[in-house]
Amino acid sequence: MLIIGIAGGTGCGKTTVVNTILNELPEGEVGVISQDSYYKDTSHLSYDERVKINFDHPRSIDFELLEKHLIELKKGNAIDQPVYSFVKHNRTGDTINTIPRKVMIVEGILILSHAEIRNLFDIKIFVHADSDERLIRRLKRDITERGRDINEVLTRYQNTLKPMHQQFIEPMKEYADIIIPNNKYNTVAVDIVKTIINERL
Numbered sequence: 001m002l003i004i005g006i007a008g009g010t011g012c013g014k015t016t017v018v019n020t021i022l023n024e025l026p027e028g029e030v031g032v033i034s035q036d037s038y039y040k041d042t043s044h045l046s047y048d049e050r051v052k053i054n055f056d057h058p059r060s061i062d063f064e065l066l067e068k069h070l071i072e073l074k075k076g077n078a079i080d081q082p083v084y085s086f087v088k089h090n091r092t093g094d095t096i097n098t099i100p101r102k103v104m105i106v107e108g109i110l111i112l113s114h115a116e117i118r119n120l121f122d123i124k125i126f127v128h129a130d131s132d133e134r135l136i137r138r139l140k141r142d143i144t145e146r147g148r149d150i151n152e153v154l155t156r157y158q159n160t161l162k163p164m165h166q167q168f169i170e171p172m173k174e175y176a177d178i179i180i181p182n183n184k185y186n187t188v189a190v191d192i193v194k195t196i197i198n199e200r201l
């Protein structure tokens with residue numbers, strides 16, 4: 001199994017890059033694990049308490065479960081990936097049965113910040129987009145897809161997202177094998193990643 005980690009700040013285009021790769025490769029050969037599925041279970045908190053969580057700090061992620069799942073997949077076993085709701089700020093209680101594939105892509109803002117998980121990746125990719133570009137994309141996406149308003153996005157950006165990005169995400173470029181500049185759609189870089197995956201397949 002080839003495991004590819006794709007990191008980068010919110011709105012840099014990780015999900016879009018992954019979907020582009022998936023759309024053009026043989027169905028069923030590549031699997032995806034999203035770090036978002038591994039936000040800690042916060043069912044013991046009220047909605048008002050959950051809203052205040054710093055979702056850009058590594059402690060908000062259940063890295064132990066993510067590591068356990070990646071090790072199981074490497075062993076050839078299926079895992080139950082939790083489903084996360086950005087509207088409820090919590091896991092939904094559902095899971096997606098995820099079977100091991102020849103190539104597994106793990107994507108998320110903080111996946112390179114955790115040494116044990118980083119060491120499981122055969123290829124580490126960092127997707128870069130400038131912070132103003134990422135904020136514009138995040139505003140549009142979170143308002144249309146994640147049930148937020150302009151005030152929520154901007155307040156979270158100023159209070160937690162920006163400082164956490166500078167502390168925990170941007171420095172992870174150091175560990176990347178490939179950095180994809182993604183201020184514009186970067187079809188050349190995505191084609192290169194697809195070629196690497198195709199060779200493995």
Ligand SMILES: Nc1ncnc2c1ncn2[C@@H]1O[C@H](COP(=O)(O)OP(=O)(O)O)[C@@H](O)[C@H]1O
Nearest residue numbers: 010011012013014015016137141182183184185
């Ligand atoms: N290169 C790009 N140029 C313009 N918009 C983009 C680009 N990549 C992604 N987007 C858009 O930006 C938003 C965030 O992209 P997404 O892939 O969800 O980012 P991430 O997974 O890194 O948070 C989406 O609405 C997506 O359509």
Ligand SMILES: Nc1ccn([C@@H]2O[C@H](COP(=O)(O)O)[C@@H](O)[C@H]2O)c(=O)n1
Nearest residue numbers: 009010011036055056086089090109161
């Ligand atoms: N309940 C939550 C959980 C996370 N976030 C934000 O999601 C971002 C990471 O996801 P991307 O798809 O943008 O990479 C992260 O910046 C968190 O602030 C949230 O808003 N609500």
